[in-house]
Amino acid sequence: MDEINAMGQPDHRGHFGGFGGRFVPEALMPACVELEEAFRDAWSDEEFVALYHRTLREFAGRPTPVTPLPRLSQRLGLRIFAKREDLAHTGSHKINNVIGQTLLTQRMGKTRVIAETGAGQHGVATATAAARLGLGCTVFMGEVDTKRQELNVFRMELLGATVVPVTSGSKTLKDAVNEAMREWVTCVADTHYCLGSVMGPHPFPWMVREFQRVIGAEAAWQLKELGVDVPDAVVACVGGGSNAAGVFAGFAETAAQLYGVEAAGGAAVTSGSPGVLHGMRSLILQDEFGQVEEAHSISAGLDYPGIGPEHAHLADTGRATYVAVGDDEVIGAMRLLSESEGIIPALETAHAVAWMVREAGGRLPTGSTVLLNLSGRGDKDVAQVRAMLMEES
Amino acid sequence: MKTLETTLRSLRESGRKALVPYVVAGATPDWTHHVEAAVLGGADAVEIGIPFSDPMMDGVVIQEAGLRALERGTTFESICQELESLETEIPLVAMTYYNIFLHYGLRRTAGRLHDVGVSGAIVPDLSLEESDEWRAASGDSDIATIFLVAPSTSRTRMRTVAGLSQGFLYASARMAVTGAASDQGEGERVVSELRRVSDIPTYVGIGVSTPAQAHTTAVFSDGVIVGSALVKIILQGASPTDVESFVRSFRTALD
Ligand SMILES: Cc1ncc(COP(=O)(O)O)c(C=O)c1O
Numbered sequence: 162m163d164e165i166n167a168m169g170q171p172d173h174r175g176h177f178g179g180f181g182g183r184f185v186p187e188a189l190m191p192a193c194v195e196l197e198e199a200f201r202d203a204w205s206d207e208e209f210v211a212l213y214h215r216t217l218r219e220f221a222g223r224p225t226p227v228t229p230l231p232r233l234s235q236r237l238g239l240r241i242f243a244k245r246e247d248l249a250h251t252g253s254h255k256i257n258n259v260i261g262q263t264l265l266t267q268r269m270g271k272t273r274v275i276a277e278t279g280a281g282q283h284g285v286a287t288a289t290a291a292a293r294l295g296l297g298c299t300v301f302m303g304e305v306d307t308k309r310q311e312l313n314v315f316r317m318e319l320l321g322a323t324v325v326p327v328t329s330g331s332k333t334l335k336d337a338v339n340e341a342m343r344e345w346v347t348c349v350a351d352t353h354y355c356l357g358s359v360m361g362p363h364p365f366p367w368m369v370r371e372f373q374r375v376i377g378a379e380a381a382w383q384l385k386e387l388g389v390d391v392p393d394a395v396v397a398c399v400g401g402g403s404n405a406a407g408v409f410a411g412f413a414e415t416a417a418q419l420y421g422v423e424a425a426g427g428a429a430v431t432s433g434s435p436g437v438l439h440g441m442r443s444l445i446l447q448d449e450f451g452q453v454e455e456a457h458s459i460s461a462g463l464d465y466p467g468i469g470p471e472h473a474h475l476a477d478t479g480r481a482t483y484v485a486v487g488d489d490e491v492i493g494a495m496r497l498l499s500e501s502e503g504i505i506p507a508l509e510t511a512h513a514v515a516w517m518v519r520e521a522g523g524r525l526p527t528g529s530t531v532l533l534n535l536s537g538r539g540d541k542d543v544a545q546v547r548a549m550l551m552e553e554s
Numbered sequence: 555m556k557t558l559e560t561t562l563r564s565l566r567e568s569g570r571k572a573l574v575p576y577v578v579a580g581a582t583p584d585w586t587h588h589v590e591a592a593v594l595g596g597a598d599a600v601e602i603g604i605p606f607s608d609p610m611m612d613g614v615v616i617q618e619a620g621l622r623a624l625e626r627g628t629t630f631e632s633i634c635q636e637l638e639s640l641e642t643e644i645p646l647v648a649m650t651y652y653n654i655f656l657h658y659g660l661r662r663t664a665g666r667l668h669d670v671g672v673s674g675a676i677v678p679d680l681s682l683e684e685s686d687e688w689r690a691a692s693g694d695s696d697i698a699t700i701f702l703v704a705p706s707t708s709r710t711r712m713r714t715v716a717g718l719s720q721g722f723l724y725a726s727a728r729m730a731v732t733g734a735a736s737d738q739g740e741g742e743r744v745v746s747e748l749r750r751v752s753d754i755p756t757y758v759g760i761g762v763s764t765p766a767q768a769h770t771t772a773v774f775s776d777g778v779i780v781g782s783a784l785v786k787i788i789l790q791g792a793s794p795t796d797v798e799s800f801v802r803s804f805r806t807a808l809d
Contacts, residue, residue, distance in 0.1 A: 182684050183684065184680065186678045186702065187707060187726070190682075190707070190711075191708060192706070329614070330621070336608075342610050343610065346729055347729055347730050347731075437651070438653060440610075440679070445653075447653070447657065450631075450654075451630070452624065453607045453608050453653070
């Protein structure tokens with residue numbers, strides 16, 4: 162067994178139990194191997210690791226604080242702490258991953274990155290890091306999403322990136338991933354594909370989790386400073402699963418319960434089945450013939466029909482538990498956190514809050530200590546939410 | 555040796571360059587007639603594309619054909635049923651993405667393909683490293699697994715891929731997904747490197763879109779795969795007769 166602990170390294174082929182691996186066209190195999198070697202080498206090089214942490218500190222505002230949430234705690238009968246990824250540069254945890262990957266791009270001698278994006282958060286983060294390092298940047302975004310998220314398209318362009326609307330398939334995130342892969346085939350020699358979550362072919366799920374591990378590592382010592390040795394539960398929302406993987410990694414070896422909250426319309430663990438998509442074997446939403454289904458969620462960041470393979474494995478072994486929350490519970494949760502603590506969360510994050518509200522006194526026993534990964538801020542969503550509320554009234 | 559490889563090796567020994575057109579199953583109601591027309595036009599084998607929702611290795615033309623097929627309700631099973639009624643002497647090779655097989659069940663897939671007269675399979679997202687289970691299942695039903703080699707494949711890796719590929723080896727002429735291209739690409743270099751490590755029949759595909767290109771390509775390879783160029787005319791409404799003369803134009807260029 163290569164795997165010695167719950168969130169250690171995958172095996173030499175990138176498998177987490179029965180999931181993961183590398184299901185890509187032959188043309189991309191050498192690039193995946195090269196990337197794996199480059200990452201292995203960089204991650205064991207103290208200088209690279211120091212550069213990564215220095216960049217996070219000087220450019221991205223890390224460490225982000227852990228904030229006790231006393232009023233929400235009182236409301237729910239819990240003791241809640243929030244890891245404030247909303248305070249990281251560009252407003253979410255996505256920056257941790259892209260800083261790691263763009264630094265690695267430079268180290269590999271490549272001059273350009275491409276990325277997929279759904280709502281635009283990962284696209285904006287990638288464009289940001291690329292601008293910082295002087296790398297070329299092209300972002301693929303479903304045509305439907307470019308219309309839903311016009312402002313993020315403008316942000317990326319302001320940052321010097323080129324945004325390519327994707328018109329194939331369902332014209333959303335999953336098609337943006339396909340298109341980025343197709344593009345990567347034509348330019349692997351000088352271009353790195355900066356994937357946005359713990360998904361795709363090996364080494365991405367492992368590498369992205371390692372670049373997000375900083376969330377859990379920081380939270381662990383920050384909680385100790387606040388007098389919490391180990392929380393009873395850690396709760397995070399799950400799209401592809403990168404913020405959840407990052408925070409879980411800091412607590413996988415403790416007694417803390419780990420909860421991943423999916424959007425009901427994109428719940429790969431709750432409603433999916435094993436399959437192969439986007440270079441990985443994992444749990445995916447598919448019909449009875451093996452065609453991948455579109456996810457549907459109020460939050461674009463959770464609109465993904467798959468989940469990272471390590472999460473599929475953690476679900477399989479029971480180390481983490483995955484639950485789903487419907488659109489209808491999310492706005493209330495967003496409002497609750499905003500009013501009670503002065504933090505407007507992203508709609509993605511609001512799923513985690515909604516589940517805590519639902520399970521307070523249930524799966525989260527009264528009085529228990531909970532760490533909420535506050536993956537992002539809600540500024541990007543307020544216009545959408547306002548329009549929805551106006552429509553309702 | 556697998557039936558497919560035996561057939562294709564004796565084709566080469568007879569001095570004939572292989573012509574392998576590609577048809578997306580279900581893209582049009584009369585797709586099986588297009589397959590028959592391709593045979594009449596001089597095809598030596600036909601690739602049958604089984605549509606998948608997320609065709610990572612395909613360009614716009616084949617994506618569009620796949621989408622139309624799915625919208626018409628095409629499934630792996632419906633394709634197999636239609637293949638049952640197709641009378642042909644030449645080999646049929648299925649091309650699709652791994653999830654379709656995985657979902658139907660690997661052994662069940664191989665058995666079903668064999669029963670409807672398919673003798674090989676190309677699964678572009680199934681890497682060599684992940685292929686053990688499928689090769690075991692397909693081997694039992696005499697389905698040859700055809701692997702691809704790309705311009706980016708190293709020489710050492712070429713040896714391994716060529717060693718495991720059955721039937722023929724699919725040499726990708728360029729670093730690109732399926733679709734038309736105006737230049738010759740890197741096919742010649744890829745094939746010459748392959749020749750040093752293997753004598754398996756080697757066909758070149760990805761961007762072979764005109765009879766002239768097919769002619770030049772066949773000089774250094776054992777045959778050509780013509781995908782998007784044919785699928786494109788089918789999407790534009792080509793009749794079986796049109797398909798037959800399209801394929802014949804390639805045949806003439808090869809002979
Ligand atoms: C704030 C926020 N949280 C969560 C996610 C979901 O991604 P992941 O599951 O990879 O953390 C996104 C994706 O866009 C996001 O913007």
